[in-house]
Amino acid sequence: MGLNMDLPAGALRESGERLRLAEALASVAAGDKSAMKELYARTSPKLFGICLRVLGSEAEAEEALQETYVAAWRKAGAFDSGRASPITWLAIIARNKAIDRLRLRRPIAPDGLDSVAAIADDSPSAADALEQADEARRLSVCLETLDSVQSRAIRGAFLGGASYPELAAREGVPLGTMKSWVRRGLSRLKTCLES
Amino acid sequence: MTGEPDPGGEARDWLAAEYALGLLEGDLLAEARRRLSDDPDFRREVGEWTGRLAPLLDEVAPAAPPEDLWRRIAPRLAGAGGPAAAHAPAANDNLAPLQRKLALWRGYAAAATALAASLAFFLAVRPGEPPVPSAPTPVAPVPAAGSAPLVAMMESKDSPVRLVATYEPASRSLVVMPAAGLARAAGHSHQLWLIPAGGAPHPLGIVTPDTPLRLALSGALAPDATLAVSVEPTGGSPTGLPTGPVIASGKLVRT
Numbered sequence: 001m002g003l004n005m006d007l008p009a010g011a012l013r014e015s016g017e018r019l020r021l022a023e024a025l026a027s028v029a030a031g032d033k034s035a036m037k038e039l040y041a042r043t044s045p046k047l048f049g050i051c052l053r054v055l056g057s058e059a060e061a062e063e064a065l066q067e068t069y070v071a072a073w074r075k076a077g078a079f080d081s082g083r084a085s086p087i088t089w090l091a092i093i094a095r096n097k098a099i100d101r102l103r104l105r106r107p108i109a110p111d112g113l114d115s116v117a118a119i120a121d122d123s124p125s126a127a128d129a130l131e132q133a134d135e136a137r138r139l140s141v142c143l144e145t146l147d148s149v150q151s152r153a154i155r156g157a158f159l160g161g162a163s164y165p166e167l168a169a170r171e172g173v174p175l176g177t178m179k180s181w182v183r184r185g186l187s188r189l190k191t192c193l194e195s
Numbered sequence: 196m197t198g199e200p201d202p203g204g205e206a207r208d209w210l211a212a213e214y215a216l217g218l219l220e221g222d223l224l225a226e227a228r229r230r231l232s233d234d235p236d237f238r239r240e241v242g243e244w245t246g247r248l249a250p251l252l253d254e255v256a257p258a259a260p261p262e263d264l265w266r267r268i269a270p271r272l273a274g275a276g277g278p279a280a281a282h283a284p285a286a287n288d289n290l291a292p293l294q295r296k297l298a299l300w301r302g303y304a305a306a307a308t309a310l311a312a313s314l315a316f317f318l319a320v321r322p323g324e325p326p327v328p329s330a331p332t333p334v335a336p337v338p339a340a341g342s343a344p345l346v347a348m349m350e351s352k353d354s355p356v357r358l359v360a361t362y363e364p365a366s367r368s369l370v371v372m373p374a375a376g377l378a379r380a381a382g383h384s385h386q387l388w389l390i391p392a393g394g395a396p397h398p399l400g401i402v403t404p405d406t407p408l409r410l411a412l413s414g415a416l417a418p419d420a421t422l423a424v425s426v427e428p429t430g431g432s433p434t435g436l437p438t439g440p441v442i443a444s445g446k447l448v449r450t
Contacts (some may be wrong), residue, residue, distance in 0.1 A: 186212050
């Protein structure tokens with residue numbers, strides 16, 4: 001493999017990058033704009049990727065990314081390094097901002113969903129990201145234990161912003177069936193992650 | 196503790212999980228938002244579910260935002276610091292030398308022939324040669340073999356697309372600069388892949404015209420790996436493997 005994984009997975013993120021981002025966030029919380037600029041330089045490709053994935057439109061992803069960093073600037077003081085890594089904290093903000101935008105436009109133009117409609121294959125390679133940390137691997141292992149329709153629905157909702165009716169339409173099943181599939185899937189996921 | 200849902204209050208039991216997953220609409224969404232603001236247990240439960248699902252975000256391919264986006268964000272930051280602070284020269288950092296090098300390469304790339312020539316040059320001098328004295332870049336003192344930057348010139352006979360990638364082993368940073376031919380296309384993204392020698396492609400990110408894609412990698416890249424760009428649905432391949440045509444590719448070689 002060209003990827004030399006002799007470092008424990010995620011070690012770099014744990015030690016170097018994570019620490020640097022945590023320090024930058026602490027400076028941001030103190031009102032330091034240059035730290036904010038550094039934070040942007042280090043994290044914007046990751047966060048823009050998330051916005052683009054959820055929204056499927058570059059113009060909207062740009063708006064969501066702006067909202068993400070404005071929110072990060074305001075909320076940096078609430079970041080708790082004991083509870084989440086800085087990049088996870090930022091990624092969640094980006095994902096939520098993107099989902100919020102999706103909700104706003106949904107009644108008018110549900111396009112862009114096509115791009116995430118067919119997560120045809122839940123192969124581990126999809127999750128085989130370079131930054132994969134232990135928790136990511138655990139989640140992907142646990143998702144593998146679900147029926148493929150369940151993991152597809154969970155990914156489609158969390159990463160693609162799909163609602164129950166959209167998920168049901170994609171799979172061609174009644175709404176109630178989709179709800180019970182997702183709930184059973186979440187229940188098994190939780191049990192697996194806690195085991 | 197919520198284990199299997201009890202049939203009676205099923206919707207209620209799953210409200211936090213479904214809110215975290217983004218499934219709710221209408222009345223249930225309104226109820227979830229209300230409870231989020233005045234029910235600490237509910238808030239904690241939503242937080243737990245978000246934490247469980249957040250690693251999914253690691254699956255998403257990074258994509259370079261437009262170069263000028265920071266300038267649109269800076270004025271929106273409330274509080275301390277005037278416009279001067281917001282527009283101060285980049286306080287960062289270790290990317291600057293790479294940027295300078297890229298600017299230079301971009302100059303080359305203005306003419307495709309020059310790019311092809313430089314590719315040939317890199318390949319020609321590669322096998323076991325000592326540091327190239329006449330290297331056409333001001334790459335400061337040539338570092339020891341293991342830490343020398345790697346370069347990939349990505350191209351294809353069948354497309355006008357050219358990209359230049361540089362990898363700095365010391366910082367494990369990879370910068371990919373579209374040099375020519377890459378056009379924005381509605382409904383498509385151009386996805387960058389790492390293909391280790393004899394291995395399967397790994398998605399690395401989305402490249403956009405005129406914008407360098409900068410990545411901090413957690414693993415080291417080997418000089419025999421190939422970088423390639425394929426045409427994918429907006430946001431990247433949904434399968435984690437290339438699904439569309441490869442429009443440019445090139446091997447990483449030592450500079």
